[in-house]
Amino acid sequence: IATGGGPGFMEAANRGASRVPGGRSAGMGISLPFETGLNPYVTPELAFEYHYFFTRKFAMAYYMQALVAAPGGFGTMDEFFELITLKQTGKMNQAMPVVLFGKKYWNTVVNWHAIADFGTINRKEVDEILFTDSVDEAFDYI
Secondary structure (H helix, E strand, O other): OEEOOOOOHHHHHHHHHHOOOOOOOEEEEEOOOOOOOOOOOOOHHHEEEEOOHHHHHHHHHHOOOOEEEOOOOHHHHHHHHHHHHHHHOOOOOOOOOEEEEOHHHHHHHOOHHHHHHOOOOOHHHHHOEEEEOOHHHHHHHO
16 A cells, blocks of 8 residues: 555555555655654655655556545645546556545536536546445445
8 A cells, every 4th residue: 555644544544554464555745834744554664755746646656556536635636637647648557446535525526527528538537437435345446
């Protein structure tokens, strides 16, 4: 598991990985004035702090097998849309599963069908994203 190393959803993922015998998880933090460092469940030798979002995105994307995102702000949107664009353009595995937790959030904040209706993305690309609130559904999809 690799996360942004922050609290909440990311901390839960790192904590879950730490509970698996031999489990290790990476934390890829970003130096921001309002961030307090990585969560305590990141494996120490896999703790990274990046200055630029670009370098963090590259490091995250390089080995990515699935993309799971939770509601977030500009940083989340920036990273999500960049990674989904890399998938769309074939720069990343086009079969890579994409899961968005917080169905109401993602369907309220982004009008996915309008983007497709305007022809700037293919509706199939939207249909391949799993919007869910269920951990079990996400696990099965991945």
